Amino acid sequence: MSAIVIERLCKIYGPIKALDGLDLHVEQGVVFGFLGPNGAGKTTTLRILAGLARPTTGQAWIEGLPVGPESHARRLVGYLPEEPSFYPWMRAREFLADLVGGLCGMSRREAMARADEMLVLVGLEKDADRRIGGFSRGMRQRLGLAQALMNRPPVLLLDEPVSGLDPVGRRDILNLIDELRGEATVFMSTHILSDVERICDAVGILNHGRLIALDKKENLLRRYAVPVVEVNFDAAPEMVAHWAESLRQLPFVADIQLDGSAVRITLDGSAQSSVDIQRLVLGTDLLVLSYQHQRPQLEDVFLQLVE
Amino acid sequence: MQTLLRKELREQWRTYRFLVVVAMLIVSGLIGPLSVKYLPLILAQMPGVPEGLMEVMPEPDVAMAVDEYVQNLSQLGVILAILIPMAAVVGEKNSGTAALILSKPVSRAVFLGAKLIAYGLIFFAGILLAGLGGYYYLGILFEWLTPVGFLALNGLLMTYLVMFLAITLCASTISRSQFAAAGISFGLLIFLSLLGAVPSLSPYLPTTLMAWGRALTLRLDVEPAWGALGVTFAIMVSAFLGSLLVFRRQEI
Numbered sequence: 001m002s003a004i005v006i007e008r009l010c011k012i013y014g015p016i017k018a019l020d021g022l023d024l025h026v027e028q029g030v031v032f033g034f035l036g037p038n039g040a041g042k043t044t045t046l047r048i049l050a051g052l053a054r055p056t057t058g059q060a061w062i063e064g065l066p067v068g069p070e071s072h073a074r075r076l077v078g079y080l081p082e083e084p085s086f087y088p089w090m091r092a093r094e095f096l097a098d099l100v101g102g103l104c105g106m107s108r109r110e111a112m113a114r115a116d117e118m119l120v121l122v123g124l125e126k127d128a129d130r131r132i133g134g135f136s137r138g139m140r141q142r143l144g145l146a147q148a149l150m151n152r153p154p155v156l157l158l159d160e161p162v163s164g165l166d167p168v169g170r171r172d173i174l175n176l177i178d179e180l181r182g183e184a185t186v187f188m189s190t191h192i193l194s195d196v197e198r199i200c201d202a203v204g205i206l207n208h209g210r211l212i213a214l215d216k217k218e219n220l221l222r223r224y225a226v227p228v229v230e231v232n233f234d235a236a237p238e239m240v241a242h243w244a245e246s247l248r249q250l251p252f253v254a255d256i257q258l259d260g261s262a263v264r265i266t267l268d269g270s271a272q273s274s275v276d277i278q279r280l281v282l283g284t285d286l287l288v289l290s291y292q293h294q295r296p297q298l299e300d301v302f303l304q305l306v307e
Numbered sequence: 308m309q310t311l312l313r314k315e316l317r318e319q320w321r322t323y324r325f326l327v328v329v330a331m332l333i334v335s336g337l338i339g340p341l342s343v344k345y346l347p348l349i350l351a352q353m354p355g356v357p358e359g360l361m362e363v364m365p366e367p368d369v370a371m372a373v374d375e376y377v378q379n380l381s382q383l384g385v386i387l388a389i390l391i392p393m394a395a396v397v398g399e400k401n402s403g404t405a406a407l408i409l410s411k412p413v414s415r416a417v418f419l420g421a422k423l424i425a426y427g428l429i430f431f432a433g434i435l436l437a438g439l440g441g442y443y444y445l446g447i448l449f450e451w452l453t454p455v456g457f458l459a460l461n462g463l464l465m466t467y468l469v470m471f472l473a474i475t476l477c478a479s480t481i482s483r484s485q486f487a488a489a490g491i492s493f494g495l496l497i498f499l500s501l502l503g504a505v506p507s508l509s510p511y512l513p514t515t516l517m518a519w520g521r522a523l524t525l526r527l528d529v530e531p532a533w534g535a536l537g538v539t540f541a542i543m544v545s546a547f548l549g550s551l552l553v554f555r556r557q558e559i
Contacts, residue, residue, distance in 0.1 A: 085403030102310030
């Protein structure tokens with residue numbers, strides 16, 4: 001059974017179609033990266049899954065239960081909004097143990113123990129009895145993740161989970177999400193492609209409310225990412241330009257960009273093209289300072305699909 | 308329900324709303340009998356008071372003191388019942404805390420119900436303490452009233468204020484800002500006052516509860532205002548159900 005199933009989901013806000021027939025299945029136990037430019041419909045999808053918004057048409061299920069504002073599916077979900085808000089007068093431990101634990105139906109003892117565990121996990125144990133009103137954005141983000149994990153949900157919905165975090169915080173949270181692989185299904189929206197590349201097993205790319213790509217990360221890279229070669233010459237820019245022009249007619253060269261004595265060559269993606277271009281570069285009379293065959297990046301896939 | 312009710316009560320305490328409401332209601336309850344009793348004496352001591360003023364001032368009695376008590380508590384109580392909960396729902400929606408809470412397995416009815424009960428309990432505490440203080444001063448300054456009558460007066464006053472709490476909660480649910488919510492409640496307060504000018508409607512309006520309570524306290528012979536009590540409960544329940552219906556359809 002899929003952890004998350006979305007079928008023909010549409011959401012219309014006045015003249016704006018935030019979601020336009022979204023279909024999506026997310027397998028159990030994976031870390032799923034939900035990508036898309038601003039306004040693509042990522043947050044709308046997450047809000048529908050969290051039971052905070054209703055679809056105009058279509059339906060979604062979490063672990064087989066239909067989602068909605070009064071749905072039991074909320075018992076199976078931990079939700080972290082993009083900018084989590086808290087009661088500023090509350091203390092972190094109090095918020096987790098008394099409020100979140102209580103809402104999730106935990107006993108007081110269980111909630112206290114779990115709250116302490118969560119505070120250690122997100123690195124807030126020293127701030128457990130501080131008022132949340134004095135927390136930085138990064139600390140609120142960590143507390144937001146802690147509250148999402150309180151009831152050990154099988155499905156985690158994370159909206160930009162590392163936004164607002166410093167590099168150390170970002171690393172810690174990504175490691176934490178990485179450790180959840182297999183234990184919970186993580187559905188995270190983000191626009192930080194390097195994070196997705198680092199921890200996600202599968203990726204869905206949303207644009208204008210429609211899913212334009214959905215696959216395992218490796219398959220997407222294989223299918224869409226184009227190999228690029230960057231060469232730096234120790235030669236006059238005119239000579240480099242002259243040499244580069246001679247490559248344009250080659251069938252496996254998709255694009256050439258010049259920057260002084262550096263050339264960026266985009267290939268057509270065939271296996272032979274990488275070998276052929278290497279032979280051509282090394283066979284030239286120009287002195288090669290560096291030759292780099294770039295690994296296909298998710299960013300290239302994203303830009304290719306979205307633009 | 309318990310978790311959210313505890314949170315609401317703790318919030319009222321930590322943000323000093325509890326203290327503000329209770330303190331203001333107590334002061335308001337005490338000042339009525341005291342001012343009726345001592346205002347003529349204070350005026351008599353003040354220099355420059357026009358000659359003959361003291362002679363035309365009526366002799367303070369328990370009826371005047373009860374009137375002052377009811378007027379002070381009902382007027383200040385309504386203002387507090389509008390200003391204190393005006394951000395109860397819209398504030399949480401705008402700040403994002405409602406989204407965090409409602410993504411948990413909790414029903415929206417419980418979310419609203421906990422708020423209404425918490426505010427009701429604060430006002431109950433305020434009216435209770437104001438009533439005890441007011442009863443004591445009425446007793447020692449004028450005459451000891453029948454406790455049952457005075458209890459009924461405060462019960463009716465409480466019902467009247469809870470109606471405004473429910474109205475403001477509803478306004479806070481449907482509006483997009485706390486000031487709009489307060490505006491809606493004040494608008495309804497004015498509308499109800501204007502309706503009072505229609506003689507055929509007047510016996511059925513919530514303000515009639517004050518007159519009924521006064522009569523019960525002073526053991527006056529008046530017709531019970533069951534109609535007004537029914538209308539008050541109807542408005543209260545409608546406001547709560549209305550806010551629930553709207554809130555269940557809203558996106559957070």
